[in-house]
Structure formats: structure tokens, C-alpha cells
Amino acid sequence: MSEERSGAAILVECLVRQGVEFVFGYPGGAVLPIYDELFGDHRLRHILVRHEAGAAHAAEGYARSTGKPGVVLVTSGPGATNAITGIADAFMDSIPLVVITGQVATNLIGTDAFQEADTIGLTRHCTKHNYLVKDPAELAATIDEAFEIATTGRPGPVLVDIPKNVQVATAPMSDVPAQRPQRYRPRTTAAAEEIAEAIALLEKAERPIFYTGGGVINSGPRASELLRELQTLTGAPVTSTLMGLGAFPADHPEWLGMLGMHGTFEANMAMNQCDLMVNIGARFDDRVTGRLDAFSPDSTKIHIDIDRASINKVVPVDLPIVGDCATVLEQLVEVWGNRQPRDLSAWKAQIDDWRTRDSLAYPQRKGPIMPQLAVERLFALTHERDPIITTEVGQHQMWAAQYFGFVKPNRWLTSGGLGTMGYGMPAAIGAQLGNPGKLVIDIAGEASIQMNIQEMGTASQFRLPIKVFILNNEYMGMVRQWQELTYESRYSNSYSDSLPDFVALAEAYGWKGIRIEDQADLDASIQAMIDHDGPVMVDCRVSQEANCFPMIPSGAAHTEMLLYGDQVEGTMDDEAKALV
Amino acid sequence: MKIHPTESERHVLTVTVDNEAGILAKIAGLFTARGYNIDSLTVADISEDHAVSRITIVTNGPPPVIDQIMAQLDRLVPVHKVIDLTEAGPHVERELALVKVRGTGAARGEAQRIADAAGARVIDTTEESFVFELTETSDRIDSFVSQMREHGLVEAARSGVVGMMRGTEGA
Ligand SMILES: Cc1ncc(C[n+]2csc(CCOP(=O)(O)OP(=O)(O)O)c2C)c(N)n1
Numbered sequence: 001m002s003e004e005r006s007g008a009a010i011l012v013e014c015l016v017r018q019g020v021e022f023v024f025g026y027p028g029g030a031v032l033p034i035y036d037e038l039f040g041d042h043r044l045r046h047i048l049v050r051h052e053a054g055a056a057h058a059a060e061g062y063a064r065s066t067g068k069p070g071v072v073l074v075t076s077g078p079g080a081t082n083a084i085t086g087i088a089d090a091f092m093d094s095i096p097l098v099v100i101t102g103q104v105a106t107n108l109i110g111t112d113a114f115q116e117a118d119t120i121g122l123t124r125h126c127t128k129h130n131y132l133v134k135d136p137a138e139l140a141a142t143i144d145e146a147f148e149i150a151t152t153g154r155p156g157p158v159l160v161d162i163p164k165n166v167q168v169a170t171a172p173m174s175d176v177p178a179q180r181p182q183r184y185r186p187r188t189t190a191a192a193e194e195i196a197e198a199i200a201l202l203e204k205a206e207r208p209i210f211y212t213g214g215g216v217i218n219s220g221p222r223a224s225e226l227l228r229e230l231q232t233l234t235g236a237p238v239t240s241t242l243m244g245l246g247a248f249p250a251d252h253p254e255w256l257g258m259l260g261m262h263g264t265f266e267a268n269m270a271m272n273q274c275d276l277m278v279n280i281g282a283r284f285d286d287r288v289t290g291r292l293d294a295f296s297p298d299s300t301k302i303h304i305d306i307d308r309a310s311i312n313k314v315v316p317v318d319l320p321i322v323g324d325c326a327t328v329l330e331q332l333v334e335v336w337g338n339r340q341p342r343d344l345s346a347w348k349a350q351i352d353d354w355r356t357r358d359s360l361a362y363p364q365r366k367g368p369i370m371p372q373l374a375v376e377r378l379f380a381l382t383h384e385r386d387p388i389i390t391t392e393v394g395q396h397q398m399w400a401a402q403y404f405g406f407v408k409p410n411r412w413l414t415s416g417g418l419g420t421m422g423y424g425m426p427a428a429i430g431a432q433l434g435n436p437g438k439l440v441i442d443i444a445g446e447a448s449i450q451m452n453i454q455e456m457g458t459a460s461q462f463r464l465p466i467k468v469f470i471l472n473n474e475y476m477g478m479v480r481q482w483q484e485l486t487y488e489s490r491y492s493n494s495y496s497d498s499l500p501d502f503v504a505l506a507e508a509y510g511w512k513g514i515r516i517e518d519q520a521d522l523d524a525s526i527q528a529m530i531d532h533d534g535p536v537m538v539d540c541r542v543s544q545e546a547n548c549f550p551m552i553p554s555g556a557a558h559t560e561m562l563l564y565g566d567q568v569e570g571t572m573d574d575e576a577k578a579l580v
Numbered sequence: 581m582k583i584h585p586t587e588s589e590r591h592v593l594t595v596t597v598d599n600e601a602g603i604l605a606k607i608a609g610l611f612t613a614r615g616y617n618i619d620s621l622t623v624a625d626i627s628e629d630h631a632v633s634r635i636t637i638v639t640n641g642p643p644p645v646i647d648q649i650m651a652q653l654d655r656l657v658p659v660h661k662v663i664d665l666t667e668a669g670p671h672v673e674r675e676l677a678l679v680k681v682r683g684t685g686a687a688r689g690e691a692q693r694i695a696d697a698a699g700a701r702v703i704d705t706t707e708e709s710f711v712f713e714l715t716e717t718s719d720r721i722d723s724f725v726s727q728m729r730e731h732g733l734v735e736a737a738r739s740g741v742v743g744m745m746r747g748t749e750g751a
């Protein structure tokens with residue numbers, strides 16, 4: 001059976017068939033036909049954001065917390081350009097999004113028409129794939145393929161640009177999915193020889209380490225379970241990138257903490273001294289490796305990644321394995337069988353020795369609240385509720401990563417690759433929609449939160465009880481920290497002047513506002529935040545001087561870590577400055 | 581502070597792609613965005629239904645960069661196949677050049693003599709000019725054009741390289 005339908009109707013029908021629950025969007029001239037289709041259609045819920053960047057980040061938050069693709073709908077020109085930061089963010093962090101953009105009518109394309117932008121050109125290098133649909137008859141197959149590409153292989157954003165006349169024109173729509181060639185076939189399973197070689201390496205390693213990343217999360221919850229199994233079988237300790245937190249439980253004795261620029265001493269030292277590194281779904285980011293020529297100089301390296309282009313990109317490896325993390329982990333667990341792990345006690349003793357450095361210790365003084373303490377208390381008072389944490393970008397993000405212990409995947413949503421300030425609140429909105437009833441907290445900085453502050457209105461409108469916990473140090477703290485280290489404390493433009501009264505602002509949006517100034521009020525105020533059945537913004541005034549340690553200064557090796565109390569003010573040579 | 585260049589190798593890649601709008605921009609843009617070099621790039625559709633194009637790219641870079649280029653091309657959705665002819669083994673490469681030379685008398689005769697020796701064909705003639713067509717390897721075309729420089733070279737146009745494996749198998 002097939003029936004003539006408009007392009008807009010076909011689109012909506014396809015979204016419903018794909019199982020889409022929410023569309024994060026903002027209307028405009030070039031998507032009016034689609035908005036008219038949405039009117040009165042209760043199969044999809046449209047979440048009206050306040051800025052298109054908010055739509056893209058909210059879709060990311062939904063996707064990361066549920067494992068399902070996030071869907072965005074925006075108009076042509078400024079609607080599309082506003083969404084681009086979120087699209088680029090999803091591209092860097094491998095988040096599945098399907099972004100529908102309106103476009104001017106096909107006969108106007110290229111004429112500098114009103115609200116025309118070359119969306120395909122602009123997003124070519126920050127989408128996994130993009131399409132300009134010129135015929136409504138192609139729409140159904142295109143949408144189906146867009147979902148397939150966004151969600152399989154290395155996930156990522158896919159954009160479909162639909163000219164207005166294509167939304168209005170009609171084409172036959174059949175009851176069954178449109179026929180299309182299968183042209184995207186990512187490799188997911190490793191070859192038996194690769195698995196055998198990996199097992200042989202794991203069996204004989206004296207100082208093995210698992211270095212895991214966002215790929216384990218993206219591969220689905222099963223990958224995290226299998227990681228735990230493989231760890232139990234082999235006994236190797238585990239560290240993770242910022243993106244991979246939660247794949248391995250932070251309360252496990254073999255957990256080393258996060259690695260990299262603000263990673264723990266034990267994680268970075270173990271990476272440096274290991275004899276076998278098993279990279280699972282991480283990509284040797286420069287924030288992780290530090291100075292490349294000093295990165296884990298004596299180890300044999302295995303790299304498991306679904307994206308062949310991530311392998312040997314920055315660090316040459318000995319055994320590349322292209323495949324899906326869950327599938328390859330399953331293969332490894334199976335082939336390991338009932339082999340006995342090697343005695344790793346010397347390695348563990350060495351690691352325990354590094355642990356005694358207590359690299360996350362920070363000075364507890366009388367006076368302003370230390371931001372690290374605020375995160376620790378937030379963790380202590382909320383962890384039993386299994387909350388979802390989002391963040392903005394800066395010191396607070398690193399403190400959240402360091403002091404909030406994640407024990408399950410999909411609970412930690414942060415902008416890692418692009419490092420986008422303004423990510424956290426819209427991501428919390430998306431996460432809350434996807435996880436009704438869950439406690440969702442954005443751990444924010446006072447500067448970052450202002451980048452998408454307008455989304456407070458979205459949370460109010462859709463009755464989303466998200467919590468925004470601002471670690472207000474009145475500085476772009478991470479910038480200030482770099483200026484201390486690199487530019488002799490010349491604080492060029494890093495002071496957060498003219499801040500709004502966050503409590504009054506909360507109230508203006510119909511939220512509850514709470515200010516914390518005194519450490520003695522910290523617990524009670526956090527409790528009040530949790531207990532309030534509605535959105536809350538907490539303005540937690542924290543030490544303006546606190547810095548984020550440990551830290552591997554840019555261009556330094558893993559062994560050259562600065563801990564709290566090390567001298568922090570100074571300058572750097574040009575080589576180091578350029579690496580920042 | 582100085583920026584240090586690294587040793588590079590020349591490689592000829594053939595890329596089979598879906599002939600969809602924007603694919604050329606996507607591939608060319610990938611090279612610029614990631615800082616890879618393009619020495620030449622040719623493209624034309626090769627299937628009966630015009631659905632598939634073959635792109636030949638001559639690039640240069642250190643071996644790990646060449647490997648990255650292959651991987652980056654391979655992960656583009658419309659790309660079916662990427663082959664590094666330089667790595668894959670014996671192959672043939674050709675480029676087509678049109679070379680215009682102006683001259684009279686002895687100079688004209690000399691130009692024609694060089695063209696004959698190089699295997700170039702005359703495809704346009706006036707009283708005082710020739711357009712030669714030469715299909716050859718890039719090196720030979722280089723040397724032909726440089727010889728003509730002393731014999732009245734007006735302009736040269738080159739197609740860029742196309743290439744193919746030797747032997748019975750297709751790409
Ligand atoms: C959109 C964007 N612009 C600029 C930056 C650079 N940047 C990184 S951290 C930071 C300061 C963030 O300040 P705040 O939100 O107060 O967090 P804090 O570091 O103080 O915890 C800036 C400006 C960025 N990451 N994203």
C-alpha cells in the first residue's frame with residue numbers, strides 16, 4: 001500500500017517509525033511545513049528550546065544518557081548555524097544525532113535567499129554524513145539511512161537538509177520501510193588471530209593496564225559489564241579517559257582513577273611504566289598522552305577501536321584491532337576462558353606505592369568553601385540515588401570528574417573533545433527527559449552557565465526538575481590557572497565581572513534559588529536542592545584561588561606531574577605555550 | 581620557535597565513490613582540514629548509470645600520514661574503496677597534457693622534432709603555433725614541458741594523474 005504524502009508528513013512518519021520520542025527544536029520559516037505536521041501529532045513530543053545550540057546539546061544529553069539517537073529540528077540559515085556548535089560537539093564525542101534542518105526552496109538555493117546558508121558545506125566536516133534532499137520521494141530512505149549511520153559504527157551526528165518546497169511537495173509513501181542499498185558496513189568483530197595475539201600478550205604481561213575511553217560507553221552497557229569481566233579474569237588495573245568514566249566502577253580496588261592532564265598520579269605513572277597497554281575505545285588524545293615522545297615508552301600497545309582512522313593516528317600501536325568494544329571484549333573474555341591470571345603482585349605493590357601520594361588531596365583551610373569539598377559532599381549526599389551528572393567546561397568539570405565517583409555507564413555527560421562551555425544545562429534537560437524521575441545535576445561554573453542560560457526557560461516549561469550546581473569562583477578558573485602557570489599570573493580577561501544574582505535569576509524563571517556561602521550550610525543546602533521537586537539553581541560560592549591538580553603541564557611527560565602545593569606560578573617557553 | 585617539516589613520499593590513491601553531490605568537496609576538504617597534500621586530483625564517473633565515480637589523488641607525506649589518509653577516506657560514507665597504487669604493487673600511471681608552442685622557421689621545426697621524439701601528437705596548427713597532446717607519465721610530461729620552454733612555450737594544461745594496477749585484476 002502506498003499513499004501520496006507531503007515531504008513534511010513523510011519525515012514525521014519516518015521519525016515515528018524510528019521510535020523517536022523527543023524532537024529538540026526551534027521553528028522558523030524554512031521548517032513551517034514540518035511544524036504544521038507536528039501540530040496535534042501526539043506520537044512525537046517536541047521540546048521547544050530557547051536557542052538552537054540548546055537543542056543540539058539537549059539531544060546529546062538525551063543520547064548519552066539513554067543510548068538512543070537524539071533528534072534536532074531547526075530552521076535554515078541562523079537556525080542551522082546556531083546548532084553547529086552542538087553538532088561539532090557530538091562529532092568530537094561520537095554522539096548519535098539526527099539533525100533536520102530546513103533549507104530555502106531548491107529554486108532559490110545559491111541565490112543568497114533570505115535565511116539561506118550553505119548548511120551542507122558548513123557542516124561537512126563536523127558531521128559523520130550529511131544530505132541535501134531534493135525530492136520527497138528520496139526522503140524516507142534518506143531518513144532511515146541517516147539513523148543507521150548515526151547509530152552504527154562510530155556513532156556521530158548526521159544532518160539532513162530539507163528545502164521548503166521538498167517539505168510541501170508530495171510523493172508516495174509506503175507502509176514498509178523504503179528500499180535502499182546497504183552501503184555502510186562498519187567492521188565490528190575482530191579476527192580470531194588478533195584475539196589470540198591479544199590474549200597471548202595479556203597472559204604474559206607483568207605490568208598490564210586497561211586504558212578505556214568513551215568507546216566503551218558508546219558501545220552500550222554490555223561493554224561495561226564485559227570490561228568488568230575481563231578485568232576480573234586478568235587482574236589488570238583500569239584507568240579511563242574523561243569520556244569513559246562510569247564504564248568501570250570508581251569504588252573498585254583496581255580502579256586507578258582518570259588519567260591525563262588532570263588524572264591521578266597512580267593512573268599516569270602506571271600508564272608510563274606499564275609493559276602492556278590495552279586501549280579500549282580511547283583515542284590517545286593530546287590531553288591524555290602529554291608529551292608524545294615520553295608517552296609510555298616501554299609498553300606493547302593494543303588498540304581496540306571501531307574507527308580504523310583512530311588507530312595509529314597519534315601513537316603507533318603494536319596490535320591494532322578494528323571492532324566494536326562490546327563485541328571484541330566478548331571475544332576476549334571467551335578466548336581467555338579459564339586461564340589463570342599471572343601473579344601481578346609486584347605491579348600492584350608499585351601501584352599502591354603511587355597511591356600513597358594521595359594526588360587528589362587538597363588543602364582544607366578555614367575560609368571559603370573549597371570546590372573539591374563541595375563536589376565531594378555533593379557526591380556523598382546524592383550517590384545513593386544513582387544520579388546523572390552533566391558539566392560545563394573548566395575547573396569545575398575536572399573536579400567533578402575527580403571527586404564524583406561513577407559506578408555505572410551513561411551517568412556522566414560532559415563535553416570532552418570539543419570542550420564546549422554551555423553544554424551542561426541543555427544536556428541535563430535532554431537527560432532528564434530521557435530519564436524521568438532520575439536526579440540530574442549540572443555541575444557548572446559561573447562563566448560557562450551563562451553561555452546557555454536561556455535554557456532555564458525550557459526546563460521551566462517542560463517541568464524538568466534539573467539541578468544546576470554552580471561552583472562560583474568568580475573566575476574563568478581554568479583560564480586563570482593557565483595564566484598562573486604560563487603567563488606569570490597576568491589575568492587577562494579571566495575575571496567574571498558583573499555576574500547576575502543567580503538566586504534572583506532562578507526565581508525569575510520560576511526555579512528555586514539557593515546560595516551557599518558558608519561551609520557549615522553546605523550539606524543542608526545540597527539536601528534542600530535534592531528535596532525540592534522542581535528545577536533548582538545553586539550558587540555555591542567557592543574559593544577563588546583553588547586550582548585543579550594533579551596537572552601535567554602542556555608539553556610535559558606523565559612523570560612530570562604537578563601536585564597540590566607544587567610551585568604553580570611561572571612562565572613557559574614558546575614550545576610549551578604552543579602546545580596548549 | 582620553529583616548525584619542523586617531515587620526510588615525505590609520493591603516493592597515488594584511487595578512490596571509488598558514490599557519485600553524490602558534494603563528494604568532491606568532501607574529499608578535497610578532508611585534505612585541507614587535516615593538512616594533507618594534494619599534488620593532483622582527477623575525477624570522472626565511470627559507471628553506465630553514472631552512479632559511481634573514480635577519483636585519483638596524488639599525495640605526498642610520511643608513511644603514517646599516508647596510512648591516516650587512507651583510513652580517513654575509507655570512513656566517509658560515500659566511499660566504497662580506497663587503494664594505494666604505490667603500495668599495492670605494479671601499476672601504470674598516465675597524465676594528459678596539452679602544450680601550446682609559438683614559433684616560426686627553425687624554432688618551429690625544432691619544436692616539432694622534440695614533440696615527435698616524445699611521442700606527442702599535433703592537434704592544432706596555425707602558421708606560427710602548435711598545440712601538442714602528450715599522454716605520458718608525469719615525469720615525462722615535466723621534461724617535455726621544460727624542453728618546450730626554450731622553444732616558444734605559450735601555455736600548458738595538464739589533466740592530473742589517472743592510474744590502474746597492472747595485470748588481470750580490477751580495483
Ligand atoms: C565556548 C567556549 N569558549 C571558550 C572556552 C575556553 N575556556 C575553557 S574553560 C573556560 C573558563 C570556564 O569558566 P567557568 O565556567 O567559570 O569554570 P571554572 O573553570 O571557573 O570552574 C574557558 C573560557 C571554552 N572551553 N568553550
Ligand SMILES: [Mg+2]
Nearest residue numbers: 445446475477
Ligand atoms: Mg568559574
